[in-house]
Amino acid sequence: MATMRDVAEHAGVSIATVSFVVNGTKHVTDGTRERVETAMRDLGFRRNPVGAALAKGRTSIIALLFPTLERTLSHTAVEFFTSAARRARERGYDLILWPIGSDVEHIDVLARGGLVDGVILMEVKLADPRVSALATNNVPFAMIGRTADPSGLPYVDIDMATSAREAYEHLAALGHRNIAYIYSEGVKYDHGADARARSAYREVAAAHGDPATLIPCLEHPTAGRELGARFAADHPDATAVILLNEHAAPGFLTGLAHAGVRVPEDLSVLSLGSSDYMAAMTDPPMSYMRTPGPELGRLGADAILQRLTEPEDPPLQELLPCEYVPGATMAAPRA
Structure with a gap:
């Protein structure tokens, strides 16, 4: 050799x-x-x-911490990872996916090992123990997502409050006044994006004088199909649905069809925080609010690289709302 x-x-x-x-x-x-x-x-x-x-004295490696032990990795989440990896590569760094839980023990191991120069957190909770653990161990980090009070912390995030309100307004503009909201069962309420979207849904429904109907569904196509099959019987007055559960969405439309519920003639469906990939999987193609995954992935990489190369600068903080993409699952409510 x-x-x-x-x-x-x-x-x-x-x-x-x-x-x-x-x-x-x-x-x-x-x-x-x-x-x-x-x-x-x-x-x-x-x-x-x-x-x-x-x-x-550095590895030129950034770890993206995604709690795969708690959340299934969706196509939308993959968009975050791939765009962040591409931006890191442009700047001379490698990005690795670190599939761990949300407990701080893994953070301590990561910090002591000196394996990475910095960390990007995903699936951030309102009170996230990983944040304090990283700060205690002096590990540079940035968040895709944000805590309840992210003052002074680098983050990029979906503006889920604005996105949920806009989703509701799109359906309300068609004449819907009984709009149900399906969220991911098993996701704790302190999950930042989910908590902000649910809160905004309640607020906008109240502002319109409409009922607020929150329905849990596990993050799986089978759970979506089962919910779709019984939806009309359980919620006969609902004329529209906002769906923040990408994994259940295709199954939900299948269950509705098997139960004889026509979309959008009998029920309008709008997916919140999704991608063109998921929308193309449903029949009819889903109307959705596009998650700015590629944009936020790049910004997330920029945020941690700024911490590494320009630590004295003010932390990067950016909010981007979802973008409405019309499909074939929305129409005026039935007479």
């Missing part, structure tokens, strides 16, 4: 110069770097990423 000494002799440079190229610890002219890298390829020399990280 070739060594740094072998590469140095082959390239006609010092061992220190080879070390600078391998570890990126000091500037080397383009010509010298090319000679060293050519020698490395000729000799089959392999970089040691651990050694390089030790030499630089």
Whole structure:
């Protein structure tokens, strides 16, 4: 196996110069770097990423913490991850998905190991113990989502309150006055996005003088199908539904169809916080409020990279609402 000494002799440079190229610890002219890298390829020399990280004092790795032990990874969530990874790569960093729970024990292990330079949190709760654990361990972090009081913290988030109100207004403009709201059962109320959307739904329904009907549903197509099958019997006065449960959405429309409920003639359905991928899975194609996943993924990467490269700057804080995308599941209420 070739060594740094072998590469140095082959390239006609010092061992220190080879070390600078391998570890990126000091500037080397383009010509010298090319000679060293050519020698490395000729000799089959392999970089040691651990050694390089030790030499630089950083790993150039960012961890995206997603609690897959508690939440199923949806296509919309994947959009966050892939766009954040792409932006990190543009800035010379690698992004890894760290699928753990929300307990702080994993945070302590992550911090002590020095495996990553920074962390992006997803599925943030209003009172999230991971935030204080990261701060206590001096691990730079940013959030996709936000706590109840994110003052002074870097975050990017969906403006779920605005998005829920706009979803309601789209249905109200068609004449609907009994609009039910289906949310993800099993998601604790302190989950930031869910809590803000539910609260906004109650407020806008009250402002219109309409009833507020909140219906839980597990995050699974089978649960959606079962709910759809009994929906008309359980909620005969509802003429429209706002659905914040991407995993249950296709099953819900299937259950409605099997029960003889026509969409949108008998019931209008608007998916809140979803993607074109999910909308295309339903028949008819779903009307939905598009989650700005790609945009927030990029901004989330920018937020943590700012913490790493410009820690004295004010933290990046950004809210983006969902965007209404018309489909074929909304119409005026039945007579």
